[in-house]
Amino acid sequence: MASFDIDPSESSHPNDPQGGQLANPNTGHPVEHARAAMSRAPHNNGPHLSPEQSPLWVDNGGLKFSSLSSYLEIPFIHKWLIGLCTALGLMSGWFAIIAWPRTYESEAKLMVRVGRESVSLDPTATTGATLMLQKTQEEEIVSALEVLNSRQVAEIVTDKIGADAILAGELPAEGPAEEPGLLGRAKKTFKDGLYNVLLFAGLKDDISNHELAVMRVGSSLWIHSPRKSNVIIVEAQAKSPQMAQEIVDQATKTFLEMHLQNAHTVGSFDFFQEQAEVAEQALNGLVDRRAEFMQDRKMVSIESSRALLQERLTGIDRDLVLATGQLEEAASSVKDLRTKYAGTEDEIVASKIAGSDSTWSGMRQQVYELEVAEQNLAANYTNDHPKLKRVRTQLTGAREILAELESERVDENRTPNPMKATLLEELQRQETRVVGLKSMIAEKKRQQFAMQKQTDDLLEDERELTQVDREIRMAETSLKVLQEKLEEARVISQLQSNKISNVAVFQPATLMERAVSPKKPALAAAFLLLGFTGGLGLSVLRQATSSSLRTSDDVENQLGCPVVASLPRISRVDSPRLNDQKRLQESCQTLVSDILLGQRRAGGPHGRSVGIIGVDEGAGASTLAMKLATASATDCRLRTVLVDGDTRQRSVSRSFKLNGKPGLVELVSGSASHDECLQSATGVPMQLISSAADSCDDSLNNNAPEIVQSLQAYLEDCDLLIVDLPAASQPDQAIAVAQHLDSVLVIVESEKTQSAAADRLLRRLAESDTEVIGVVLNKTRSYLPVWLRRCVGSQA
Known part of the structure; x- marks a missing residue:
């Protein structure tokens, strides 16, 4: 006997506030009051299928997932598949780690300090009229990186180590080389044969071992510098740690040698020595020329002669200015005296x-x-x-x-008047002074002209002497610059001889015995992720291609029929928990209301007949029929008759422990009357009709109209006749009987019932006048954890 449970959160019906007391005991017939009370209860189960309506199970596109929880449940549904794929991924990663070839790394670090290469230019570059440029630290680092990454460095390293050793990935062992074993010879023969085949096919070029070794060195070296740092890191990878160390060591030494050579100009010392001697001879000739010029002019220096002339000119100018001022003063006095003399009375x-x-x-x-x-x-x-x-x-x-x-x-x-006589005397004296001052001014002007002539001669001499001095200064400057460049060239030559550079190797090539490849954590994580994603993809594919019905959305999307109830799976049906029992009772009350609110056949009896049919065996149709009959009789106070129409399973008869009275088989065959077949349930106010007596082994072979006709007599005395029909997959007449009842509830078992089987059943029922109330999805399971279910519910 199938078991089931319900969950109000998954049911399509809300709780009834009446607590099951749907009929009023102080009024008329309980059926009418039950219908009136149930009609006031809210219903969310959608429209009922009626003969006048088009079929609701028309293909709607086969949508498998229609809610967020449906997608989130996939990993939890197929957790074992995902776990198996993840385990296979881990095992594959373990085999990959074992079989992956090892790669070893060596590292050297160079410090590019501030030296002559970065604070000055080559002496030959700054000899002419050029600016003294200073390279930045970034330019120094970039230049060093370009040198290290050049092909010349790779070729020199290849020549020092040997092309065969580089291609083999190991340094040659000391002493005589060992003969390769049988496996080694076979491997070499295979590689040579494959190489010749590819070469003949044109897929591979004929490249020498030296060129291959140079390419191998270039690809194995990784040279870089951290940002905002003057450190250069030289790294190399090889099949053995010794080979990686040797490549880094040779690359570092080669760079230091090339760096010293590039920082020096060949022949600069001899060039500057010769030019300095020529400049010194030219300077001595200019000095002798200046001395002869001074002797010819009989002068000590231009400055002293210029000072003497300047002093004389200054004296003459001063006397001339004073005499001119005195002359003006005397002339004014004469004019004033004459005016006063004319205006004075005799x-x-x-x-x-x-x-x-x-x-x-x-x-x-x-x-x-x-x-x-x-x-x-x-x-x-x-x-x-x-x-x-x-x-x-x-x-x-x-x-x-x-x-x-x-x-x-x-x-x-x-x-x-004595004043007039005095004015006359003073007037004569001032006139005499005016004459003397005019004579002195004329003499001073003559002297000034003579001094200006001497000044012009001195300026001409000074111009010639200044030109000579300028040539001397230029010769001295040139000689000084050449001497400085000669000293720089000498220092650079000496630094090169002593192999002194601004590049220091503060970390030589390291010997790291731990392989850097494969990276075991990353490889394991990659295979783990590959296994998990593969398992998840298979789970999604399996769920998408599954033809079974699992959720209410699957039923409604694929069958087009409303789900009137969704009953979760529980482990104990005979003694459920109080919470489960309450939920089950509420769901059954809602189903009873749906049945009573349905359409009754025209001209039919007083009561209603409803068939409970499962698509497959074990879908829980018999259990639902018993719970529905119990809720109808106990909670809704309806006169209910439960018929065990499944003569093969006889689940209802075994559950209620019916005695050996005749049942439906005897009733239809005419060997028993209607009253003889009725039995009362223990503890439940309803009547039962078993499938057959215990001693009867016959099956129900009558046609469907005869079976339904035999049950019509019970509809006159009951409100609800519930018939537990066999599964639609059995070769009985369950579908035919269901087509002659007032209404039918189809039971679908979650995750087991196939959509094609359910669709066939619904199409068969649509061919009759029977009202399909809806589908009850039984034994549903929620795979989401409680906390995740709450999050999804809160989002909804």
Whole structure:
């Protein structure tokens, strides 16, 4: 008997808030109230298949994966396949590590310090009018790398080690060479024969051993420098550590020799020695020429002669400026004296005698009397009175006359003016000075002209002497430069003789006995990854090409039929856990509601008949039929009759331990009545019809209409008639019987039921008037871990 369980998270129906109490005991027929209550419950199982509708299992493209969890479950479904492929990958990696040829490496490190090669140029390059350039450290490193990577270095290393040793990958052993064994001779014969065949076919060129060895050295050497560093790393790989060390050692020595040769110009010392002697002779000739020129001119130096002339010219200029200023001053004095002399009087007043004037006194007395009379009249009369006006007119006239008169009288005595005589004397003296200054200025100008002539002669001599001095300085500079370059050439020649360079080998070629290839961790990881990805690819391919139905999405996408319930697999069906029992009860309640909400045949009896049919044996159809009948009778309080229509398996009869009363076989054959076939279940308020009595070994051979007709009488007294039909894969009349029932539930076993078998069953059912309620996906399994399932659920 198949076992099953459900999971509300995978079921397409929500929990019923009524807790199974769907009928109202205080009202009418329980079926109607159950239908009314169930109609109010939410349904997410999609539309039911009816005869009027087109088939829902039309091919929709065969989609295998339609959700993220479907993809994530693939590694967990086929974990053993992936594990096997991973183990094979690890084993293959182990064999590869054993069989892979070993490669050894040697390394040397060179330090390129700041030396003469990087702080100066070759003496022959800086002799002319060129700039003193300084190479940067990066240029020095790049140049050294180019030298080390040149073919010349590879050829020299090949000549030193030997082409045969390089091609063999090992240094020749000391003493006489050993004769190769039989295996060695066979291997050599095979290689020679293969080489001749490829050479004859034109696939290989005829290359000498020396050229092959040079190519081998060039490909085995790896020379590089870390970023922002003055260290050069020389690495080589070979079949033996000794050969790798020898290649690196010879490459390093060859580079040092070439570096010394490239930093020196041949013949530079002799060249600069000869040029220095020529420059010294030219300088001595110029010095003698300058001495003869100074003797001919009778001068000590141009500077002293120039200073003497400059001093004389300065004195003359100073005297000329002073005389000119004095002349201007004297001329101005003469002009001023003449003006003053012309404006000075010939005679001046010698003495003055002052006295009082009687006319002014009388006039002043008269004015005083008029003022007193005016005040008296002004006190007695108005301003317009004739007397007052007359007195005021007289007072005004008297004041005017008094103002014109002087109060005192002065008597003067005159004599000749002595100032005019003094001005005349000073004027004569200044005129005489003007004449003297003019004469001195003329003499100074003559002297100035003579000194300028001497200055012009001195400048001409100075020009000639300056030219000679310039030639002497140029000769001295040239001689100094040649002497410096001669010293540099001598130092470079001496450094080359002593093999002194700015390149230091601070790490000679190393002898590393540990092979660098194959890299065992990387190789193992690569084969491990290859095995895992191969197993994962096979898992995806296997899952994609699988014709079985595993998830609700597979059923709906490939069959086009709705999944009304998804029941997970559990290990204990007879005594399930409380949580599993509750979920199973809720799923069965939902299925009962789907059955009652379906369409009833026109003119049919009161109750409804539903067939539970599995696509394959062991799909759990019998177990679902028993649980569905129990939920209908117990939770929904429906009058339920469960018929065991599987006469081969008889799972329902064994599960409920029915007695030896007749069953469906006897009922259809007419050997037993309807009441004789009914049996009551223990502990469950429902009735059962077994497949056949214990003593009956006959099978159900009647046709489908007769079988269904025999069960029609029970529909008058029950609300729901559940028929446990044999699997569709059995040669019984399960499909034919299902075509004559009101509705059918198709049971599909997850991961075992083939889509072609389920499709054939649904197409057969579509040919009748039977309503296909949907598909129940039984024994589903969730391969995702709980934490991953929660993550996927949260994303959804």
